Amino acid sequence: MNLNELTIHELSGRLAKKEIAAADLARDVVARTEAVEPRLHAFLEWNGGELLAAARDVDERRARGEAMGPLAGIPVGIKDVLNVKGHTCRCGSKILQGYVAPYDATVIAKLRAAGAIPFGRLNMDEFAMGSSTENSAFGVTRNPWDLERIPGGSSGGSAAAVAASETPATLGSDTGGSIRQPASLCGVVGLKPTYGRVSRFGLVAFASSLDQIGPFAKDVTDAALVLGAISGKDPNDSTSVPEPVPDYTKALTGDVKGMKLGLPKEYFIPGMDKEVEAAARAAVDRLSSLGAEIVDISLPHTDYGLAVYYIIATAEASANLARFDGVRYGSRAKDAKDPIDMYGRTRGAGFGPEVTRRIILGTYVLSSGYYDAYYLRAQKVRTLIRRDFMEAFQKCDAIVTPTTPSAAFKIGEKAEDPLTMYLSDIFTVNVNLAGICGVSVPCGFTKQPKLPIGLQVLGKPFGEETILKVAHAYEQATDWRKARPAI
Amino acid sequence: MAEGATGDLAAMEYEICIGLETHVQVKTRTKVFCACPTEFGAEPNSNVCPVCLGYPGSLPVINEEAIRKTVLAGMLVGAKIARYSKFDRKNYFYPDMPKNYQISQYDLPLVIGGTVEYDFGIVDKKRLGETKVCHLTRIHLEEDVGKNFHFERTSGVDFNRAGTPLMEIVSEPDLSSSDEAFAYLTALKEILIYGGISDCDMEKGQVRCDVNISVRPKGQKELGQKVEIKNMNTFSGVRHAIDYESQRQIETLRRGGKLVQETRRWDDVAGVTESMRTKEHAHDYRYFPEPDLLPVSLSEEWLAEVRKLVPELPSAKRKRMVERYGIPLYDAGVLSADAALADYFEAAAKASKNPKSVANWICNDLLRDLAEAKLAIGQSPVKPPHIAELVELVDSGRISSKIAKDVFVEMFKTGKAPAAIVAEKGWVQVSDTGAIGKFCDEVIAANPKIVADFKAGKEVALNALTGQVMKLSKGKANPQAVRDALRAKLTG
Numbered sequence: 007m008n009l010n011e012l013t014i015h016e017l018s019g020r021l022a023k024k025e026i027a028a029a030d031l032a033r034d035v036v037a038r039t040e041a042v043e044p045r046l047h048a049f050l051e052w053n054g055g056e057l058l059a060a061a062r063d064v065d066e067r068r069a070r071g072e073a074m075g076p077l078a079g080i081p082v083g084i085k086d087v088l089n090v091k092g093h094t095c096r097c098g099s100k101i102l103q104g105y106v107a108p109y110d111a112t113v114i115a116k117l118r119a120a121g122a123i124p125f126g127r128l129n130m131d132e133f134a135m136g137s138s139t140e141n142s143a144f145g146v147t148r149n150p151w152d153l154e155r156i157p158g159g160s161s162g163g164s165a166a167a168v169a170a171s172e173t174p175a176t177l178g179s180d181t182g183g184s185i186r187q188p189a190s191l192c193g194v195v196g197l198k199p200t201y202g203r204v205s206r207f208g209l210v211a212f213a214s215s216l217d218q219i220g221p222f223a224k225d226v227t228d229a230a231l232v233l234g235a236i237s238g239k240d241p242n243d244s245t246s247v248p249e250p251v252p253d254y255t256k257a258l259t260g261d262v263k264g265m266k267l268g269l270p271k272e273y274f275i276p277g278m279d280k281e282v283e284a285a286a287r288a289a290v291d292r293l294s295s296l297g298a299e300i301v302d303i304s305l306p307h308t309d310y311g312l313a314v315y316y317i318i319a320t321a322e323a324s325a326n327l328a329r330f331d332g333v334r335y336g337s338r339a340k341d342a343k344d345p346i347d348m349y350g351r352t353r354g355a356g357f358g359p360e361v362t363r364r365i366i367l368g369t370y371v372l373s374s375g376y377y378d379a380y381y382l383r384a385q386k387v388r389t390l391i392r393r394d395f396m397e398a399f400q401k402c403d404a405i406v407t408p409t410t411p412s413a414a415f416k417i418g419e420k421a422e423d424p425l426t427m428y429l430s431d432i433f434t435v436n437v438n439l440a441g442i443c444g445v446s447v448p449c450g451f452t453k454q455p456k457l458p459i460g461l462q463v464l465g466k467p468f469g470e471e472t473i474l475k476v477a478h479a480y481e482q483a484t485d486w487r488k489a490r491p492a493i
Numbered sequence: 494m495a496e497g498a499t500g501d502l503a504a505m506e507y508e509i510c511i512g513l514e515t516h517v518q519v520k521t522r523t524k525v526f527c528a529c530p531t532e533f534g535a536e537p538n539s540n541v542c543p544v545c546l547g548y549p550g551s552l553p554v555i556n557e558e559a560i561r562k563t564v565l566a567g568m569l570v571g572a573k574i575a576r577y578s579k580f581d582r583k584n585y586f587y588p589d590m591p592k593n594y595q596i597s598q599y600d601l602p603l604v605i606g607g608t609v610e611y612d613f614g615i616v617d618k619k620r621l622g623e624t625k626v627c628h629l630t631r632i633h634l635e636e637d638v639g640k641n642f643h644f645e646r647t648s649g650v651d652f653n654r655a656g657t658p659l660m661e662i663v664s665e666p667d668l669s670s671s672d673e674a675f676a677y678l679t680a681l682k683e684i685l686i687y688g689g690i691s692d693c694d695m696e697k698g699q700v701r702c703d704v705n706i707s708v709r710p711k712g713q714k715e716l717g718q719k720v721e722i723k724n725m726n727t728f729s730g731v732r733h734a735i736d737y738e739s740q741r742q743i744e745t746l747r748r749g750g751k752l753v754q755e756t757r758r759w760d761d762v763a764g765v766t767e768s769m770r771t772k773e774h775a776h777d778y779r780y781f782p783e784p785d786l787l788p789v790s791l792s793e794e795w796l797a798e799v800r801k802l803v804p805e806l807p808s809a810k811r812k813r814m815v816e817r818y819g820i821p822l823y824d825a826g827v828l829s830a831d832a833a834l835a836d837y838f839e840a841a842a843k844a845s846k847n848p849k850s851v852a853n854w855i856c857n858d859l860l861r862d863l864a865e866a867k868l869a870i871g872q873s874p875v876k877p878p879h880i881a882e883l884v885e886l887v888d889s890g891r892i893s894s895k896i897a898k899d900v901f902v903e904m905f906k907t908g909k910a911p912a913a914i915v916a917e918k919g920w921v922q923v924s925d926t927g928a929i930g931k932f933c934d935e936v937i938a939a940n941p942k943i944v945a946d947f948k949a950g951k952e953v954a955l956n957a958l959t960g961q962v963m964k965l966s967k968g969k970a971n972p973q974a975v976r977d978a979l980r981a982k983l984t985g
């Protein structure tokens with residue numbers, strides 16, 4: 007078996023015992039990436055030589071007997087939205103053409119401190135706006151299970167790279183489902199931490215009050231390992247929370263006996279795919295058979311989530327993306343008459359249609375005369391959505407739902423219809439609005455074609471241990487994680 | 494229309510209402526949202542980092558010192574300090590704005606209300622002691638922008654100033670003339686320097702002003718149409734702009750014209766205001782809460798710590814100095830204009846029985862010599878106890894006032910104590926009647942004509958004789974003792 011096929015916890019043990027070298031792993035990762043990338047296009051760019059050099063350095067340090075971090079020698083793929091010093095960071099956009107990050111995002115610094123090696127730039131929907139990676143300015147990423155289909159988004163590259171065993175883990179960002187939805191569609195584990203759990207410093211902001219960075223991994227244990235490495239209060243991010251970071255792997259006991267799992271009626275809707283619904287219900291039954299108590303709950307404001315999300319997220323984005331003006335970095339339009347002309351030309355040429363649409367929408371909802379009716383009201387409803395969850399958590403320890411209403415769709419199928427596209431986030435957006443945590447874990451496949459389905463487990467703020475425990479118990483009771491795409 | 498203006502309109506009396514929005518650089522070591530230094534005059538774009546350049550992925554972190562100083566400013570003007578406030582994004586595009594939004598405070602500023610008392614003595618010495626109060630609306634904290642430079646074919650931006658903490662102090666439209674605006678700004682500046690809140694260095698652009706000005710018929714309650722004059726960076730500019738603009742508005746109304754709500758620019762060279770944009774073209778800043786920063790909530794303990802930093806304000810200090818030391822209001826004004834100078838005076842005055850004379854020496858001799866030597870009060874070679882000692886030497890008759898001037902020159906030159914200088918130079922005043930008597934006899938013998946004049950009833954002749962004796966004693970004789978001795982000898 008090639009080393010790139012293994013999980014982090016398998017690799018770490020063998021690396022620690024010096025049965026394998028980090029350089030061996032790096033070589034397999036590069037070989038695999040070179041082999042599948044022409045068909046997959048998960049990476050916008052990667053540097054095999056750099057990875058190999060870093061891996062050799064890890065091996066040398068280990069040979070000298072230095073203390074090694076928990077992720078020593080593990081290559082971790084990085085979504086194009088995170089600053090890695092000396093590397094491009096284009097966020098899937100033409101407007102950041104030529105920008106080279108002058109600093110490391112906090113999560114990158116933390117990964118390095120844990121011994122991991124940041125690897126490559128993973129494809130994404132432009133500025134994380136989208137659910138399919140079709141909005142990338144540099145071409146769509148394909149789903150490893152069916153190359154005619156999308157991998158989900160916006161962190162499609164991050165999900166596809168793990169599913170295709172290019173790297174054992176990757177980082178993505180989740181603003182309305184951008185980790186959990188592609189994880190579900192690619193059949194891997196993806197976790198969105200509680201808002202404030204992971205520093206956002208160095209994450210190019212889409213919607214500041216919703217964005218969180220999280221891991222993609224082959225199984226729950228690996229997700230727990232990476233989450234532990236990147237979590238914690240950061241003096242550079244005022245919204246990060248000084249909550250202690252536990253050893254998340256300690257929560258993975260496999261024991262869910264007596265745990266109360268809430269099943270929200272609003273997450274099983276008439277329009278959803280029958281196979282997806284059946285898989286989610288079967289997963290719930292499985293958890294029940296493991297000893298969990300299933301309780302029916304209601305999240306009455308669920309339906310407003312998508313509308314609230316598209317007001318708050320676009321409002322914040324309209325300001326966050328204002329800095330891309332061609333003055334200090336990135337692309338700049340030539341022959342502009344004056345600054346305003348330069349902005350118009352630079353931004354007009356640099357942003358794709360979905361980003362443009364959202365900036366316009368966000369500008370509109372903040373405009374004088376509309377602010378109260380849209381932005382302010384959306385904030386009030388957001389509070390109600392959060393309250394729904396908090397009340398539900400009085401009755402249950404975690405909530406289980408399908409991650410998405412359907413499996414991966416075909417490339418181009420929804421590209422012309424933004425509203426249908428937005429619906430693929432219907433089960434994930436409210437989690438960001440409430441600021442709670444959620445994980446997607448594989449729970450089966452559709453039959454024809456064979457496409458992954460994900461189960462979403464949601465927890466209260468800083469309830470990562472609980473959702474990892476539930477997801478892990480379910481994962482270990484099933485064989486879904488062992489399935490690999492044919493690519 | 495203007496031609497048809499009626500006599501009524503033309504004769505109408507108007508009053509002017511002025512409110513100021515004063516932007517003041519808060520004195521902090523580092524910028525408001527990053528760790529870059531706030532120093533002035535560095536190489537362009539050398540004091541910058543991803544945060545103050547608005548690089549993708551960077552996040553602001555509030556500088557507690559900037560909050561503390563803003564709150565202290567609020568305490569100094571007797572304002573209400575908000576226990577809960579927040580930051581907002583003010584959105585507009587401009588090349589000197591790194592993020593194309595400015596982090597500012599919209600509806601929940603740190604400081605609410607407050608007053609600034611100003612003295613008309615600053616514009617007219619004869620009105621010294623005549624004071625008025627200007628109410629403040631609010632004080633909030635925000636970040637400064639960069640600076641644009643235009644070259645022959647290109648433009649550049651220096652972002653060193655971007656992210657420097659600025660306090661915006663918004664006044665009510667309480668001011669009714671350019672003189673009042675000037676006096677208010679001077680008083681405000683004095684307070685901020687006093688509190689260590691800002692250096693208020695005009696040449697470094699640390700104080701900038703937007704002027705809101707309207708006129709209304711005398712007696713009318715509602716304010717007239719407001720015009721804003723943007724970005725004035727000298728107090729004299731503010732004065733001239735107000736004079737010009739209020740006159741323009743009054744004349745427009747007297748001619749029967751209409752005023753529009755607009756933003757104008759002051760052209761210092763031409764001495765006129767000109768329209769920048771009208772209300773229809775006003776910016777929609779699309780304020781919304783800054784999601785990257787937590788709201789600011791200030792604890793009682795934290796506020797108590799800041800309260801300990803509140804110094805006595807200049808106006809209070811002046812009043813106290815007049816009452817306690819019996820010095821003239823004018824001197825108190827001079828002495829309280831600078832906290833260090835006030836401390837210097839008080840140290841000297843407390844060591845002396847004659848604070849009035851101490852004030853005199855400081856206001857006249859010391860300040861003059863310091864200015865000539867380009868020294869700050871803290872660098873003065875003459876220390877407060879020496880001033881007190883000098884006054885004591887004169888008052889006790891040990892030296893004459895005339896000699897005292899020479900002693901002071903030596904004190905400033907050498908930093909030595911006055912008594913030591915007097916001893917060293919042998920400048921002790923001669924009051925000994927024997928010595929004086931000898932000098933008098935010599936002078937009487939040498940000046941028979943003047944003596945005759947005096948004896949003939951010419952009282953002034955005594956002055957001439959006294960002068961001669963003083964000269965003979967090399968200035969050391971006590972003049973009163975000399976006069977007494979001469980009179981005794983000539984009339985006895």
Ligand SMILES: [Zn+2]
Pocket residue numbers: 524527528529540541542543544545546656
């Ligand atoms: Zn900086």
